[in-house]
Amino acid sequence: MTFTSFSFDPRIVASIKSCGYVSPTPIQCQAIPPILDGHDVMGLAQTGTGKTAAFALPILQRLLTSRTDSRGPRVLVLAPTRELAQQIDKDFRALSGRTGVRSGVVIGGVGMGPQIKALRSAQVIVACPGRLVALIRQGDADLRNIDTLVLDEADRMLDMGFMPDIKRVIARLPAKRQNLLFSATMPKDILALARRILVNPKTVQVDRTAPVASVNHVFYKTRNEGKKELLHELLSRSDYRSMLIFTRTKHKAKALSRQLVNSGYDSTFLQGNMSQNQRERALNGFRDGRFTIMVATDIAARGLDCDRITHVVNFDMPDTADTYTHRIGRTGRAGRTGNAISLVTLDDADQLRAIERVMNIRIEQETANGSESRDDARQSAKRPSDSRPARRRRRRSGRSRGAAA
Ligand code: AMP
Numbered sequence: 371m372t373f374t375s376f377s378f379d380p381r382i383v384a385s386i387k388s389c390g391y392v393s394p395t396p397i398q399c400q401a402i403p404p405i406l407d408g409h410d411v412m413g414l415a416q417t418g419t420g421k422t423a424a425f426a427l428p429i430l431q432r433l434l435t436s437r438t439d440s441r442g443p444r445v446l447v448l449a450p451t452r453e454l455a456q457q458i459d460k461d462f463r464a465l466s467g468r469t470g471v472r473s474g475v476v477i478g479g480v481g482m483g484p485q486i487k488a489l490r491s492a493q494v495i496v497a498c499p500g501r502l503v504a505l506i507r508q509g510d511a512d513l514r515n516i517d518t519l520v521l522d523e524a525d526r527m528l529d530m531g532f533m534p535d536i537k538r539v540i541a542r543l544p545a546k547r548q549n550l551l552f553s554a555t556m557p558k559d560i561l562a563l564a565r566r567i568l569v570n571p572k573t574v575q576v577d578r579t580a581p582v583a584s585v586n587h588v589f590y591k592t593r594n595e596g597k598k599e600l601l602h603e604l605l606s607r608s609d610y611r612s613m614l615i616f617t618r619t620k621h622k623a624k625a626l627s628r629q630l631v632n633s634g635y636d637s638t639f640l641q642g643n644m645s646q647n648q649r650e651r652a653l654n655g656f657r658d659g660r661f662t663i664m665v666a667t668d669i670a671a672r673g674l675d676c677d678r679i680t681h682v683v684n685f686d687m688p689d690t691a692d693t694y695t696h697r698i699g700r701t702g703r704a705g706r707t708g709n710a711i712s713l714v715t716l717d718d719a720d721q722l723r724a725i726e727r728v729m730n731i732r733i734e735q736e737t738a739n740g741s742e743s744r745d746d747a748r749q750s751a752k753r754p755s756d757s758r759p760a761r762r763r764r765r766r767s768g769r770s771r772g773a774a775a
Contacts, residue, residue, distance in 0.1 A: 371394055371399045372393055373391070373393065376394075376403070376428075379430075379434050379468055381430060381469045382427060382430055382431060382434070382465065382469065385465045385466065385467030385469075388464075389423075389464055389687050391423070391467065393575045395420030395423075395424070396576045397419045397420055397421050397574065397576045398420050398423060398427070400424075400575075400576070401428075402428050405428035405429045405432075405550060406431060408432075408548055409548070409570070409572045410441040410549045410568040410571040411550045411551070411568075411572050411573065411574060411681070412553075412573045413550065413551065413552040413573075414552075414554070414556040414573070414574070415552060416695060416696070416699045417523070417675075417696065417700075418699040418702065419576050421552055422457070423461060425520055425550050426458075426462050427465060429494070429518055429520075430466055430471055433445065433469075433494075434469055441515070442490065442513075442517060443474075443489060443492055443515065444493050444515055444516060444517050445494040445495070445518045445519075446495050446518070446519050446520070446539075447494065447497070447517070447522060448497055448498070448499055448502070448532075448536060449522045449523060449527075450522075450526040450527045450529075450532065450770045451498065451526075451669065452477040452498060452646070452649070454523060455475050455476075455477050455497060457675045458475050458496045459474070459494075459496045472492040472493055472494070473492050473494035473495070473498070474487075474489070474494070475488070475496050476488065476495055476497035476501050476505065476511075477497070478501045479645065479646040479649075481647050482505065485501070485730070486505065486510045489505065498533055499527065499532045499535035499539060502535075502539055502541060503535045503538050506539070506542055513539070513542045513543055514542075514544060515544075516543045516544060517544070517546075517547050518545060518547060519540070519547055519549050519550070519551075519567075520550045520551075521536070521550070521552065521553075521555065521563075521567075522552050523551045523552065524551050524560055525554060525556075525557060525560050525692065526554075526696070528538045533559075533563075535757060545652045547629065548665045549567050549568050549571075551564055551567065554692065554695055554696060554699070555695065557693045560671065585698050585706045585707070585709065586707070587710045587723070588709065588712070589712045589733055590604075590714065592679050592715060592717075593716055597685060598626075598629070601683070601685060602633065604683070605630075605663075609680075610680050610681040611662070611678055611679075611680040612659070612662055612663075612664075612676065613663045613679070613682075614663075614676075614681070615663065615666070615682075615685050616665075616666060616683065616686065616697055617665060617666075617685050617686050618667070618685050618686035619667065620642055620643050620667055623640070623667050624641060624665075628664040630663055635662070636660065637663040637664070637665060638652040638661040638665075639652065639659060639661070639665045639666065640652050640665075640666045640667070640674075641666065641669075658676065668679060668688065668693055668696070668697070673726070676700070679708065680701060680708060680709060681708070681709045681710075682698050682700050683712075683713070684697060684710070684711070684712040684713060685713055686713075687712055687714055687718040688721065690721070691724040691727070694712075694725050697710075698710040747768045
């Protein structure tokens with residue numbers, strides 16, 4: 371399939387070219403036609419698959435072909451974090467090119483003035499639910515003309531407790547509208563939300579919960595006290611261009627980054643306690659390559675779009691397999707290859723088993739690679755070609771898995 375099959379307005383075609391997109395990604399092939407036809411769509415896709423353009427392009431096309439005289443926004447995109455909202459807004463701007471369609475962002479942590487203006491003049495609003503509700507309450511957000519609602523990373527929004535705010539926003543929207551819901555995972559609460567909001571939806575999905583295929587997964591068994599030394603060893607022998615390291619706490623992200631700087635690495639950090647300016651400085655520096663390492667917490671790194679990330683390191687393992695999926699989605703983007711390295715302790719055995727199960731990969735121990743003297747045996751993840759028989763074989767042989775392997 372090529373972009374020409376969608377018969378987009380020539381101005382949109384020109385923007386697609388200037389973004390450097392040659393052919394649509396699988397999620398774009400599947401999602402663009404039903405969205406253009408006006409259907410509600412439920413999209414199961416991880417970040418990194420091209421899902422933003424999968425909804426932005428048909429939305430722009432529909433805005434160009436169904437102009438109205440009414441003022442105020444017609445498209446509302448809800449996203450869980452400021453970074454993701456800014457990224458979506460940036461993508462809309464890049465793809466709208468010379469169409470005259472304007473987009474604006476509504477997020478916390480910055481002044482309300484420009485956002486109130488955007489709510490009066492932009493056709494597309496990309497918002498975090500909390501700030502949008504605040505603006506609705508003070509009478510500055512008129513959403514009566516919204517005809518398209520997008521919930522992006524819906525699973526994250528529910529994880530972050532945004533359900534009540536999402537309901538408050540939806541209560542302000544016209545009942546007749548097109549609804550698009552994108553989520554990397556499909557837990558029960560997302561299914562319930564989809565049932566409540568979507569009308570006869572078309573479901574599109576790429577690689578349901580599997581990791582991005584272009585990512586190589588490696589697991590190192592270690593102890594908490596051995597993690598820093600192991601990280602230094604990995605840094606000295608990996609051929610990384612940009613590395614994103616995840617820690618569990620904000621304090622650790624900052625402290626680890628400072629230690630790396632003291633050891634001579636170009637590192638920065640990203641965590642929820644930073645001001646919007648500090649976040650943007652760190653993010654821009656990481657994106658343009660001034661910092662080759664960024665140490666971040668999950669909340670801060672959500673929505674981070676940086677094509678140059680070659681390595682994602684789980685310094686602390688995530689609590690769930692879904693979070694693992696999100697983290698590793700930061701590398702191997704748009705057809706490039708990436709590396710996911712996890713430092714696992716005995717306490718992480720349950721998470722490893724969940725990752726194996728949910729992502730249909732087999733985590734197995736390999737011989738230690740250059741670190742035989744330590745107890746950080748190297749483990750790698752493979753997709754079993756015949757997963758059920760392989761599982762049976764493993765059960766028969768009684769081999770344990772994950773960190774305990
Ligand atoms: P997303 O899943 O929306 O976060 O997109 C991941 C990355 O893929 C972004 O850097 C996009 O600019 C890029 N991208 C989106 N669509 C295409 C395409 N058709 N061809 C190449 N890159 C794309």
